[in-house]
Amino acid sequence: MTRDVQITFDCADPAALSTFWAAALGYRLQPPPKGFDSWEAALESFGVPREQWNSRSAIVPVEGERPRIFFQRVPENKAAKNRLHIDVRAAPGLEGEERMSALEAEADRLQALGATRAYRVEPDPAQLEVGFITMRDPEGNEFCLD
Incomplete structure (x- = not known):
């Protein structure tokens, strides 16, 4: 079910x-x-x-x-890193610089809405990493642009 x-x-x-x-x-x-x-x-x-x-x-x-x-x-403020977060699939099917450019464009759009950038992870095939950008929403909740 x-x-x-x-x-x-x-x-x-x-x-x-x-x-x-x-x-x-x-x-x-x-x-x-x-x-x-x-x-x-x-x-x-x-x-x-x-x-x-x-x-x-x-x-x-x-x-x-x-x-x-x-x-x-809720009455309490956010106190620590999220144990669960949302991945916003902003560049499905894209790779390399094309992928990272699409993620950067989405990061800029979301920053204009009130998000903040935390950090960027570069693509690294040796580590099976395709690259992503971690952001925070206006209340500090982490999410990734993937």
Whole structure:
């Protein structure tokens, strides 16, 4: 039996982080429930206190079968390196300098959205390494451009 997968981020600002990841991955913010023009209208109707309106957010694929990504506010800050991270496949099928150029272009795009660069690993066939760039999202979560 197969299972659906949802990826969840603990974060300080669900609205901002979901907006970043939607732009990074080509997703969209999850639409509000039927009968509501906005999440604000839905949350107000449900009686959710305004201070809780940014406690959660979610993004969904624009098309195709990819996982929903959920963002939930937590009180603690990020404290250490992620044990699990996302690889953004920005250069599938490309090799060498063509691959690294594609990754650099994506790194520039994501930096303009608020990501920061951590480091670049060069291709090294002797080490079975094809090359990648490690980045951090606006809250410091590591991810790789692969």
